[in-house]
Amino acid sequence: MSRIVVVSNRVGPLSDTGRAGGLAVALVDVLRERGGLWFGWSGQISEEGTYGPLRLHEEGNVSTATIDVTQADYDEFYAGFANRALWPTLHYRLDLTDFDKRLEQGYRRVNERFAQRLVPLLRPDDIVWVHDYHFFFLGEELRNAGITNPIGFFLHIPFPVPEVLTALPNHRRLAEAMSNYDLLGFQTSGHLHAFERYLFEEADGTRNDDHSISVFGRTVMADAYPIGIDANAFSNFHQSTEGADNYSLMRRELDTQKQIVGVDRIDYSKGLPERFEAFERLLEMYPEHKGEVTMLQIAPPSRSEVRAYLEIQRQLEGLSGRINGRFSDLDWTPIHLISRSFPRRSLAGIYRASAVGLVTPLRDGMNLVAKEYVAAQDPSDPGVLVLSRFAGAAEEMREAIIVNPYSIDELAEGLRQAIQMTRDERIDRWNALNEKVTTNTASAWSRRFLDDLTSINSPLLAETSR
Ligand code: ADP
Numbered sequence: 291m292s293r294i295v296v297v298s299n300r301v302g303p304l305s306d307t308g309r310a311g312g313l314a315v316a317l318v319d320v321l322r323e324r325g326g327l328w329f330g331w332s333g334q335i336s337e338e339g340t341y342g343p344l345r346l347h348e349e350g351n352v353s354t355a356t357i358d359v360t361q362a363d364y365d366e367f368y369a370g371f372a373n374r375a376l377w378p379t380l381h382y383r384l385d386l387t388d389f390d391k392r393l394e395q396g397y398r399r400v401n402e403r404f405a406q407r408l409v410p411l412l413r414p415d416d417i418v419w420v421h422d423y424h425f426f427f428l429g430e431e432l433r434n435a436g437i438t439n440p441i442g443f444f445l446h447i448p449f450p451v452p453e454v455l456t457a458l459p460n461h462r463r464l465a466e467a468m469s470n471y472d473l474l475g476f477q478t479s480g481h482l483h484a485f486e487r488y489l490f491e492e493a494d495g496t497r498n499d500d501h502s503i504s505v506f507g508r509t510v511m512a513d514a515y516p517i518g519i520d521a522n523a524f525s526n527f528h529q530s531t532e533g534a535d536n537y538s539l540m541r542r543e544l545d546t547q548k549q550i551v552g553v554d555r556i557d558y559s560k561g562l563p564e565r566f567e568a569f570e571r572l573l574e575m576y577p578e579h580k581g582e583v584t585m586l587q588i589a590p591p592s593r594s595e596v597r598a599y600l601e602i603q604r605q606l607e608g609l610s611g612r613i614n615g616r617f618s619d620l621d622w623t624p625i626h627l628i629s630r631s632f633p634r635r636s637l638a639g640i641y642r643a644s645a646v647g648l649v650t651p652l653r654d655g656m657n658l659v660a661k662e663y664v665a666a667q668d669p670s671d672p673g674v675l676v677l678s679r680f681a682g683a684a685e686e687m688r689e690a691i692i693v694n695p696y697s698i699d700e701l702a703e704g705l706r707q708a709i710q711m712t713r714d715e716r717i718d719r720w721n722a723l724n725e726k727v728t729t730n731t732a733s734a735w736s737r738r739f740l741d742d743l744t745s746i747n748s749p750l751l752a753e754t755s756r
């Protein structure tokens with residue numbers, strides 16, 4: 291079997307240290323199962339002009355190879371074009387974009403340098419799988435360097451409709467760079483259709499009989515591959531020491547109260563202020579829930595060097611303070627905001643102890659928390675998932691309570707319905723959801739993508755084997 295080489299900005303850690311972010315979580319599971327090489331950023335800043343030595347690490351069947359970036363790269367690539375231009379555009383937040391040309395140049399430079407450092411590590415029969423919006427141009431750079439191996443790309447975040455994407459300067463160049471990948475994977479059929487529409491409407495793409503698309507003088511295959519989690523591990527985590535300890539602690543603290551839980555990086559795409567306001571609305575409209583229901587929001591800071599992120603963090607602290615000031619009693623505090631990460635085992639115990647999982651992004655590629663919450667439940671007394679229609683997960687998880695996160699009233703009503711749901715209905719909904727979460731796992735997702743990538747009859751591959 292060919293070796294898999296995974297490329298992503300964040301690499302590891304391979305053990306459960308509880309770093310937040312869906313991509314690393316999904317890839318750890320996949321790599322541990324298949325073995326392979328994981329290449330990307332070390333998380334370190336090196337001196338100007340150098341990328342430092344390759345940092346190599348091996349754990350069982352997985353090797354990691356990482357490089358540093360310079361301060362300028364960090365500012366222009368990661369905190370710049372990736373998170374000030376691409377992230378907000380792809381999440382439909384054009385109001386938060388910064389399209390400074392310098393940032394885009396830095397992004398292109400880093401893609402080129404990462405490709406240069408990866409090339410010597412590649413073997414002729416490797417299958418390369420590049421991940422996420424940090425590396426739209428990496429495939430093109432690898433092709434320019436003469437790499438003919440199969441190269442796939444998976445986008446973990448939404449791909450917006452052409453009416454939104456075309457606000458990005460040089461959007462056509464971005465799409466052209468994407469066409470260098472043999473297979474492009476998206477989280478949902480909605481994102482896939484948005485991408486295909488772009489190719490047909492903005493780049494004269496044409497569909498071929500085998501479903502591929504001819505565009506920019508190349509042929510690409512694209513499909514939807516909804517990402518999953520390691521559901522088995524998650525459903526067993528509550529038996530681990532951390533999981534069991536957290537579960538008992540929470541249940542003891544909560545006593546007869548019902549807990550609504552949210553777990554997200556602090557990000558404006560996650561709909562966090564709306565969530566707090568909805569909880570406030572619930573307490574206003576249905577005062578009988580005072581003292582009976584609490585909300586726990588676990589929200590570690592993320593990308594704090596980007597102003598919009600700091601602002602949302604301040605806004606959340608302000609909102610939780612205001613709501614607690616307004617509704618708290620001597621023996622009850624409505625909102626509990628914890629701004630740090632937890633190991634996944636502990637999260638499983640917290641999910642299991644919570645009667646409602648509240649996942650209400652304004653836009654999200656998939657949202658793994660929705661799946662983790664379901665996997666962690668007690669089958670005989672499961673909690674209820676309240677899920678935004680704008681999370682990729684909503685395409686599959688129809689048995690959740692699906693809500694519009696922009697409507698505070700609808701969110702509050704969704705919460706009310708979840709809190710009051712009978713055990714029979716909870717069990718029925720959970721069975722249907724759990725069936726999906728345990729079928730479409732992280733390993734099924736990667737297997738499907740890699741099987742498709744391998745079976746594509748890449749003309750480049752055919753050329754080299756001749
Ligand atoms: P994103 O990739 O945008 O962060 P996802 O919901 O897809 O969103 O994935 C988030 C992942 O990060 C999940 O696996 C979740 O368990 C993890 N995570 C989020 N917040 C925390 C936290 N406070 N502690 C530990 N893990 C977290």
Ligand code: F6P
Pocket residue numbers: 300310311312313314422423446447592593
């Ligand atoms: O899943 C989306 C994603 O942007 C990943 O690419 C990333 O690793 C994760 O969220 C966390 O973000 P960051 O790497 O910027 O901390």
